[in-house]
Amino acid sequence: MTNTENDTRADDALTPENVAAEADATTPTAGENDELAKLAEQLAALQQDLLYARAETQNVRRRGEKEVADAHAYAATKFARDILSVADNLGRALAALSAEQRADEGIKPLVTGLEATERELLSVFERNGITRIAAIGLPLDPNQHQAMLEIPSDQTPGTIVQEMQAGYMMKDRLLRPAMVAVAKAG
Template identity: 35%
Template sequence: MTDDLENAQQGETPIEEISAQTPEERIAELEAALEEAKASVLYTKAEGENIRRRANDDIDKARKFALEKFSNELLAVKDSLDAAILIEAADVKSYKDGIEITIKQLTSVFEKFNIAEVNPLGEKFDPNKHQAISVLENSGEPNTVTSVLQKGYTLNDRVLRPALVMVAK
C-alpha cells in the first residue's frame, strides 16, 4: 500500500490499477496523453516560429538603422555647409576657413567610423586599392603611382572606393 502511495505521488500508475482498467478506460487515458503531447509539440513549434520571427525582425531593424549613428554624425557637417550658404557678406578667406573647419568635422566622422583615406602617391601600384587611369612614360620607377586624380577610401581595411591614379610605365 505504501508503494502504491509512493508511485501515485511520483505520477506513476500502480500496476494493479492498470490491470484493473478496462480497455476503453486505458484507450481514453492514452488518447488524453496523446492530445497533451500534441499540444506540447504545437506549443514548442509556435514558440520556435515566434523566436525566428523576432530574430528576423531584429535583423531587419539592424539593417534599417545601421547607419543611424553615422547619419547623426554627418548632420553636423551638413549644418556647417548650410551655415556657410547663409553668410551674406563673406570673402574668399572666410569661405576657405569655413570649408577647412567642415573638412575637419568630416575627417573626425571618418575616424570615428574607421573610414581611411587612400592617397598612394609614390607607392607601388596595387590593383586591389588603386584604379589606373593611364600609364605615363616617366623617369620614375616602373609600376609606381605618379599622380593621384581622386583619393580612395577604405572602411575597416576594405576598399570602399579605389584611388584613381596615373602609373609610371
C-alpha cells in the first residue's frame, strides 16, 4: 500500500457517516437486549447458587467438626452407662453393712477394701467428667430426674424426698436420670 491509499482509508474511517455506521453495528437490537437480560439473570442465579453451595459446604464442614469433637468427648458414654451398675452395687454393699459389722475385726479389711474401691471408682468418674446428679431436697427436674412415686410429705409438692437410684451426667449429657420419689400434698 502506498501512503496515499493509507491516507484515503484513514480519512474514510473518520467520516461522520462511518462513525455512525459503526455505532449502529455495535448497538444491540431489541432481540439482543432480551438475550443479554436473560444472560444477566442466569449469571445472577448462578452466583446465588454458588453462594448457597459455599454456605452449605461450610455448614457441612462445621457439622462434621462438631461431630468429631463430640465423638472424642463422649466416646466412653456406653461404657460409662455400663459401669454405673457396678458403682450402684458397690454402694449397696457398703450401705448394707451395719455399724457392728463395720467394727468386726474379721470384716474390717473387707470393708476398708470396698470403701477404697468406691473412692477410686468415684475418682475415675471425676477424671472423666462423670458427676452425680443432686436430687434430695431439690424440685423435680424432668431433664435429670425420673419420678417413680409420690409420697405424702410436709414438703412443697414436687420436691424430691427420696432417691432410689443415683443419676449421673457425663459433662453436659445425661447418662442416667436419678430415680426419685417426690412429695405430694398431704
